Amino acid sequence: MKYTKLNSIHKKLNAKLVEFAGFQMPVYYTSIVEEHLSVRNGVGVFDVSHMGEIFISGKDALNFVQKVTINDASKLKSGKAQYSAMCYENGGIVDDLLVYLFEQEFMLVVNASNKDKDLKWLLQNKFGDVFIDDKSDDYTLIAVQGPKSAETLKNLVEIDINNLKYYSFEITKVGGVDAIVSRTGYTGELGYEIYLTGDEATAEKVWNAIFEEGKKFDIKACGLGARDNLRLEMAYCLYGNDINENTNPLEAGLEWITKLDKEGFIGKDALMKIKQAGIKRKLLGFELIEKGIPRHGNEIFYDSIKIGFVTSGTLSPFLNKPIGLGYFNVNFIDESKLFEIDNRGKRLKAKLTKTPFVQK
Amino acid sequence: MTIPADLKFTRDHEWVKVEGNIGTVGITDFAQSELGDIVFVDLKKTLTEIKKGEVFGTVEAVKTVADLYAPISGKIIEFNTNLESAAEVVNKDPYGEGWMIKIEIANPAELDELLDANSYKELIGA
Numbered sequence: 445m446k447y448t449k450l451n452s453i454h455k456k457l458n459a460k461l462v463e464f465a466g467f468q469m470p471v472y473y474t475s476i477v478e479e480h481l482s483v484r485n486g487v488g489v490f491d492v493s494h495m496g497e498i499f500i501s502g503k504d505a506l507n508f509v510q511k512v513t514i515n516d517a518s519k520l521k522s523g524k525a526q527y528s529a530m531c532y533e534n535g536g537i538v539d540d541l542l543v544y545l546f547e548q549e550f551m552l553v554v555n556a557s558n559k560d561k562d563l564k565w566l567l568q569n570k571f572g573d574v575f576i577d578d579k580s581d582d583y584t585l586i587a588v589q590g591p592k593s594a595e596t597l598k599n600l601v602e603i604d605i606n607n608l609k610y611y612s613f614e615i616t617k618v619g620g621v622d623a624i625v626s627r628t629g630y631t632g633e634l635g636y637e638i639y640l641t642g643d644e645a646t647a648e649k650v651w652n653a654i655f656e657e658g659k660k661f662d663i664k665a666c667g668l669g670a671r672d673n674l675r676l677e678m679a680y681c682l683y684g685n686d687i688n689e690n691t692n693p694l695e696a697g698l699e700w701i702t703k704l705d706k707e708g709f710i711g712k713d714a715l716m717k718i719k720q721a722g723i724k725r726k727l728l729g730f731e732l733i734e735k736g737i738p739r740h741g742n743e744i745f746y747d748s749i750k751i752g753f754v755t756s757g758t759l760s761p762f763l764n765k766p767i768g769l770g771y772f773n774v775n776f777i778d779e780s781k782l783f784e785i786d787n788r789g790k791r792l793k794a795k796l797t798k799t800p801f802v803q804k
Numbered sequence: 805m806t807i808p809a810d811l812k813f814t815r816d817h818e819w820v821k822v823e824g825n826i827g828t829v830g831i832t833d834f835a836q837s838e839l840g841d842i843v844f845v846d847l848k849k850t851l852t853e854i855k856k857g858e859v860f861g862t863v864e865a866v867k868t869v870a871d872l873y874a875p876i877s878g879k880i881i882e883f884n885t886n887l888e889s890a891a892e893v894v895n896k897d898p899y900g901e902g903w904m905i906k907i908e909i910a911n912p913a914e915l916d917e918l919l920d921a922n923s924y925k926e927l928i929g930a
Contacts, residue, residue, distance in 0.1 A: 460838075460840070471867070472840055475841050475895075476840055477841045477866065669840060669867055672867075673866065735846075737843065737844070737866075737869070739869065759844075759864075759866060
């Protein structure tokens with residue numbers, strides 16, 4: 445088992461800890477719902493240090509990133525980040541990730557559960573003058589999210605936090621510690637992700653400084669449970685749930701990051717063919733119109749015809765209604781019709797709904 | 805973690821409180837904390853009799869769902885219908901307001917097969 449540098453803080457806070465992607469991580473501290481609402485209404489802080497940070501440098505760094513990712517990294521300016529994905533030759537998704545550009549060097553922020561696989565994939569496809577450096581173990585990643593996040597960080601950073609634009613980052617100090625502050629997140633709220641290196645004491649110093657500043661906003665430590673529900677309310681994909689090696693970005697609603705006009709990236713030919721032929725299923729949002737919670741793997745029926753399956757589901761803490769994402773056979777997509785979710789033998793009535801579920 | 809000394813427990817984390825020939829059943833403090841925020845308690849209200857080990861309902865938490873198993877056999881004489889609109893009570897007061905069903909005990913010998921507070925404490929490593 446691996447431990448993040450904030451592990452003793454989680455233990456002190458009496459977090460409910462579970463193993464996730466090989467790390468001991470907090471699912472919740474007090475309550476998923478309470479933590480969730482603190483992010484929607486105030487400010488919440490997540491330890492997401494389990495995420496992987498892989499650095500790509502060398503003369504061919506840009507060409508390499510262009511080859512292995514589906515978004516157009518040539519559009520990135522230094523100090524900007526981009527949501528992207530890596531695909532296999534057949535169009536299936538290796539991982540979704542953030543691509544950061546520091547001058548000539550890229551940082552790929554990948555899912556913890558995929559990090560080893562990603563690294564192998566990168567090495568396998570490496571060419572020319574490219575250096576791949578996995579610095580995941582060096583980095584602590586703290587996400588500060590919610591409408592009060594800017595005010596919480598304002599006095600801790602040596603930049604004007606309000607000038608930092610969405611998907612931009614700056615190298616600065618947070619509470620006196622060198623850090624990268626990035627205006628990104630997985631919650632749909634105003635929020636920042638803080639990358640820092642150093643030992644446990646350094647990570648704790650930053651964490652504690654954030655909590656000191658956030659006290660007046662009733663800041664809360666938030667676990668992976670709240671993180672999952674917050675992203676689901678925004679209909680953001682979660683690798684392993686909504687996307688995986690058997691799904692492609694076009695059917696997953698990630699066409700906006702799939703730059704088919706970009707030259708020769710891995711998976712391009714397959715994705716072009718899929719697009720020409722038309723996708724067969726589509727990841728869509730739905731809500732139940734009765735009591736229950738849709739769960740990952742539940743099958744979706746229209747009368748007796750199986751038309752899809754659920755990839756994520758929860759009781760939305762913000763909307764207080766059961767919501768979910770699922771793949772639907774495109775021939776049966778009809779907003780005006782009810783369909784049924786088979787939840788452990790019980791048929792629950794549902795209807796398609798616009799995403800994000802929570803409008804921001 | 806609260807484990808009241810006067811209750812009996814199952815390995816599936818239900819508790820029984822025995823008063824005369826009536827057993828009140830719920831889930832333990834450990835169970836509610838493992839489940840996290842409980843959002844629905846779905847009791848099978850069509851049941852009139854139940855056998856030890858049979859499912860009498862499900863409890864849905866934000867992250868997971870769990871079946872509820874009868875710790876003893878007998879006639880079900882009451883369901884806690886308050887839980888239909890206030891499932892979170894199971895988190896807040898698992899041994900009190902969060903009770904789920906009352907069973908008229910058919911076979912008192914079954915009570916001896918349940919765990920006492922000390923054995924349950926050992927089971928959950930508390």
